Amino acid sequence: MIEGFRLGVFSRGTTLWDGLDFAFGDAAAWFVTGPPSSGKTLLLSILRGERRPDAGDVLVSGESLYRGNAALARAWRASCGYIPEQTVADAHLTVGDLFRRSALAGGGVRESERKDRTDRLLEMVGLQGASGWKIAELSISERGRASLAAELLRGPKVLFCDGLVAGAGVPFWEMLWGLFRALAREGNTVILAERRIPERWALAGGDPKPVGPFRVYRLPIPEAVVKGEPG
């Protein structure tokens, strides 16, 4: 459970938002929407333990990220995956490099295992054989999907995605929809921040909870189907 209590951010001489309360339960896919410049990226940074809020606190499993042990905050960040809205554009960086450093952050994965999983994950996000491609030569959609696949290599318990759905484009929404719900069903938590939610997802998510400038949706998680049982 990730909880934000009375969160406030004061930026550019004004109050961006203040007194916001959030509660993101485990094993669920959450969708946070908000207008441009409402502080969605900032909210994700605060929830990941990267940026201390100007007011309030974030609790993860009951422990404060900002007022508690620094090692706990680091351990929390280590268990998180993050796909930023602005992906890297280093001229020399390849898709394979993303996986290499993701593996390093995850405590080291054997070379053969990494390559095997890299191929499978890239195929899953529609980027078969992209390991040697340069990031700078990829489209926004491809960059986002490559980053997502690289993060999934480590198997993060919590996945933060900033503008991924919009960046990936309509043809990949179905794939992302299935992926996020599958991750949640396996016990992971997914938190997405977007300007707007795809219509079908909004319908499935039901009424959002308004929190300051944001709308928070909880996406429905399908029940696990047990093979062999009579329908």
Add this chain to the structure above:
Amino acid sequence: MSEQTSLWWIDWRLSRLPLVRETIGRFLFFCLLGFALLSLLLSGGASRFLADRYAITAVLRADVPSAEAEGLARKVAALPPVRSAAYRDPEAAWKEFLRAYPGLDPLRGAGRNPMPGYIEIRIRPDRLTRADVDLVASALRSVPLVEQVLAGEEWLPRLLRADRLAFWAGWGIFSAFLAGFFLVGRLQERGRAVALAGDFAFLVERGVPTGRMVFFRAASAAVSGFLLAAAGTATGGGALFLFLRKFPFLEGGIGPPSDLLLPRTLAVAVLFSCGVALLSAAASLLGWRAARSGRK
């Protein structure tokens, strides 16, 4: 919440090709530096060359029996600064004189050898100092059998000054190359830290402590620096060994190849490798700091 990330050889794992190039360059550099280090160490600058050419001559009285003269030579050879002490009897001295000044045979016309016997004393290269020469000369002068001691005291200070200058010049040039390694290494480390800045930021964002990353980078640099310096010095030493075997006349200036295996030589090689390890770690730390602050 997650297992501890191993950060050993992090640069190697993130960027192999540039690191391989750097490593090959450093290895070749340490081969040359190791060759120079061992040459300097064995030769002592110009000490071995000068010690090979410098000798103290103790001219004996005319009536000294050979047995006593040889006994004295043995005692002199036992003095700490002395490398060798050889007795030449009057007959051998006369022959040497004639080789040096041919045509002076008539000087022995009366049938009596005018040359006295003498002891030629060579000083160890590492003990070629004014104090040690004075020690040997004064010890000889106090012996009644000795008529005169020729130690070249009037030009010895100039010889020793030249020896000192050659010593400092040799080690100065060596130190300059080592400092050059440090400066170039720091620039390389900075360049690598800048090139991998995205990777490091990625890791920090995912809970890897910056301090731990900096420490392991420096530790890896130290270990690889030590291994490279040791391997380079060993290769340079091997080359020097073959060089001395191929050109034995160089032994007079540098020393015998067997000296390369003396414990003292090995200890200096290990110390050198440790020094390189420290410099490599410092270059890594400073390179990281410079990359972070954006300075050159």
